[in-house]
Amino acid sequence: MTAAVAVAPLAAGEPPINFAAHQIRAGNISGAREDFEQMLAMLVAAVHPGARLIAANPGDWGIDVLAGELSGLVVVWQSKYFWPMVTKHRQADIRSSFASAVANAQAKGYRIRRWVLCVPCSMDAPTARWWDRWRARKQRETGIAIELWHETALRNLLITPDAAHVRRHYYDPYAPPPVPASRRAPVRALPEPEAERLDDTLFVRQLRAAGHVEVTAAKREFFNAELLARDVVDKGLPEELDALAESDAIVHAIWESRFNEHAGRAAADPMLPGLHPDVMRDIRESTHAFPATLAAGAVHHCGLLHRLVDQRRAGWVAHWRDVAARHGETAETGKDADER
Known part of the structure; x- marks a missing residue:
């Protein structure tokens, strides 16, 4: 007996799947x-x-x-x-x-x-x-x-x-090569006022909950992904909007796969050490999988995942949903749960 699945035809020119x-x-x-x-x-x-x-x-x-x-x-x-x-x-x-x-x-x-x-x-x-x-x-x-x-x-x-x-x-050995640097959206420096503002965001709080001390690089990734996403939304071109949605789905799938793997060991350490570097490495190594229409580089792709975390769709600890809920309470009252 084999798995019962709906079979989709390969697109013309799609490379065959070779398990070697x-x-x-x-x-x-x-x-x-x-x-x-x-x-x-x-x-x-x-x-x-x-x-x-x-x-x-x-x-x-x-x-x-x-x-x-x-x-x-x-x-x-x-x-x-x-x-x-x-x-x-x-x-x-x-x-x-x-x-x-x-x-x-x-x-x-x-x-x-x-x-x-x-x-x-x-x-x-x-x-x-x-x-x-x-x-x-x-x-x-x-x-x-x-x-x-x-x-x-x-x-x-x-x-x-x-x-x-x-x-x-x-x-897919024939996947489109990474977007040339000359066509990629530029990577901007993170302004100091913006860096301070991001201290209060959920994605930073999730990183802190996982024990991260230095988060400057993560802030810069998030900042550049936000600039890219806003530009795509402002222009409103369907192919770019679709590429942004597909890129979000790719980074989410990578996170989910790694999270499920690490969550199996959560009883040993619910802070899930190694989850963040594993996910970010997978994203950087999957550049060929992202649609070239988005013209994004590794910094933007990693930042897209920080955006998902900030949108309460992912996290870096086993109890990431609890961290997101407490952050929401803080945003409403202006105080952490521990202060009330």
Whole structure:
């Protein structure tokens, strides 16, 4: 059984999705496994909002990507970068992964509703027959729905509109190059009065809540993104407005994927150390994914995320919504909650 998805046709000239790209990006099979797993986490989060990556520390409880709460009913995605096909010698690995997921669920007190094996290739005929029989038997024994996302199912997901940013980031070698510096909106210096005014903004408060001491660069990113966005809105050109909306969606998706990954470890430290640098690095490395119509550079792209934080659509700590709510109360009364 494979994932049931609505298939969107590739646009003319759209590059094919080649899962060998993970080996090229990482330089070896070991790195390709991790790269494929990171891609899978972004893909699942795109089509199943709220899904998150589970880090191995030291073990991952048989879970690579998770949807649901580890105190109730969950869906588990298991990433396996088998290449170039799934053959008989991979059967033991698949059995072991499923057994580990089931055993950990029983030991830790949660239930698996659905277990999805994700591979970047196809099974040969003998292995496909084994899979069909093994899957049917295990479903009867455990009551868990078992699915296979093979290369065709993954491609069908990657060409859906919700996953466009994932496809561009990982599989588009022909994406338009970054906007030349001569065409980009200029990066302006941050005036001192503006820097002082930004001290009272929500995006700065969110950074402070995450333990950031220096926030000058973040202020400058926000300031330049605001100038760019205001210019686009003032001109009112449909293609630029669409490009701004798409860029907002891209940075939001990057933040959400990383937040879900870090939130899985929130019990250890709800300040989510490493979330901000991971997100900003992903944004800077995804320059090719942003529409060239916006004529923005890395500073503007990072600033767009600060704007989302300021709009209460994202944050830098596990309790970011609480920080946003307290900021709203402060804005209404002129006092922090602690002062009242």
